[in-house]
Amino acid sequence: MHKPFSSTSNNSTSGALTVKSRPRIFAVCNQKGGVGKTTTAINLATAMSAVGMRVLLVDLDPQGNASTGLGVRRSSLSKSMYNVLFGEVNIMDVVQETRVPGLSVAPSSIHLSGAEIELVTSERREYRLREAFSTNLPYDYIIMDCPPSLNLLTLNALVATDSVVVPLQCEFYALEGLSHLVKTIERVRKHYNPSLDIHGVLLTMYDKRNNLTAMVAEDVREYFGDKVYKTVIPRNVRVSEAPSYGLPAIVYDMRCPGAQAYIHLASEVLKRERRLKAERRAAA
Numbered sequence: 001m002h003k004p005f006s007s008t009s010n011n012s013t014s015g016a017l018t019v020k021s022r023p024r025i026f027a028v029c030n031q032k033g034g035v036g037k038t039t040t041a042i043n044l045a046t047a048m049s050a051v052g053m054r055v056l057l058v059d060l061d062p063q064g065n066a067s068t069g070l071g072v073r074r075s076s077l078s079k080s081m082y083n084v085l086f087g088e089v090n091i092m093d094v095v096q097e098t099r100v101p102g103l104s105v106a107p108s109s110i111h112l113s114g115a116e117i118e119l120v121t122s123e124r125r126e127y128r129l130r131e132a133f134s135t136n137l138p139y140d141y142i143i144m145d146c147p148p149s150l151n152l153l154t155l156n157a158l159v160a161t162d163s164v165v166v167p168l169q170c171e172f173y174a175l176e177g178l179s180h181l182v183k184t185i186e187r188v189r190k191h192y193n194p195s196l197d198i199h200g201v202l203l204t205m206y207d208k209r210n211n212l213t214a215m216v217a218e219d220v221r222e223y224f225g226d227k228v229y230k231t232v233i234p235r236n237v238r239v240s241e242a243p244s245y246g247l248p249a250i251v252y253d254m255r256c257p258g259a260q261a262y263i264h265l266a267s268e269v270l271k272r273e274r275r276l277k278a279e280r281r282a283a284a
């Protein structure tokens with residue numbers, strides 16, 4: 001059993017917390033609704049901060065589930081990612097600490113639902129987020145929770161990110177929607193962000209007793225090969241209860257199978273990160 005909140009994690013004097021020039025950025029993205037994007041963003045961010053990473057979760061969804069799921073009271077917000085996108089404030093002006101040591105959140109507000117239309121006529125509308133991230137930010141990782149659509153907010157995330165984490169629920173139409181996302185990522189890579197890639201595809205709400213789950217998982221692994229994370233996230237009621245307490249599942253019930261799966265996912269993600277870093281070095 002992993003112990004994410006051991007006394008050695010998140011020590012502000014630890015070497016792992018030294019300020020780096022630029023954080024690595026992930027967008028948790030799938031235009032399909034309810035596939036586990038927010039749950040993944042919250043729990044992956046929590047598990048990564050538990051092993052000493054400084055993580056900023058950026059909530060880009062007007063629904064604000066990542067913000068409330070981390071205990072932010074949205075009614076009391078005076079500034080949010082909306083103001084950041086429109087260049088009114090620096091992203092650090094909206095960042096809040098969470099109850100998880102090492103994990104901060106840049107909350108969304110309902111105003112973000114209007115941002116889509118307001119951005120259409122804005123200059124450099126696709127680059128707003130990339131510009132917001134261009135200052136020195138004291139994090140190892142930024143994880144963005146995207147809305148369930150391929151709108152301008154998601155486009156901003158794809159332009160600003162290094163890599164995309166794609167949660168996928170194993171159901172009948174899952175792959176159909178995925179090909180649309182993959183085409184969008186290719187288009188963004190070609191026109192805006194040449195180094196954009198898919199970090200991994202994550203099978204969520206996995207039900208091993210369901211034959212359809214197994215069939216879809218097989219198809220996904222055949223199509224995406226080793227891009228699919230070995231870790232799968234089981235369907236687990238404790239995971240779905242946690243947000244109503246404003247807590248990540250990993251804090252709400254660290255021992256539940258869903259929390260354990262996210263802890264495994266974080267170590268798989270970080271292992272993949274080390275490999276990718278070595279590959280980038282070798283290519284340089």
Ligand SMILES: Nc1ncnc2c1ncn2[C@@H]1O[C@H](COP(=O)(O)OP(=O)(O)OP(=O)(O)O)[C@@H](O)[C@H]1O
Nearest residue numbers: 033034035036037038039148205234235236239240
């Ligand atoms: N592993 C899991 N086991 C059980 N329930 C889960 C699991 N993961 C997510 N859920 C529940 O499924 C619902 C959808 O999850 P979530 O909000 O993370 O998806 P989403 O892709 O962010 O949705 P949206 O597209 O609306 O933003 C939520 O009620 C969540 O609590």
Ligand SMILES: [Mg+2]
Nearest residue numbers: 037038061065
């Ligand atoms: Mg969501």
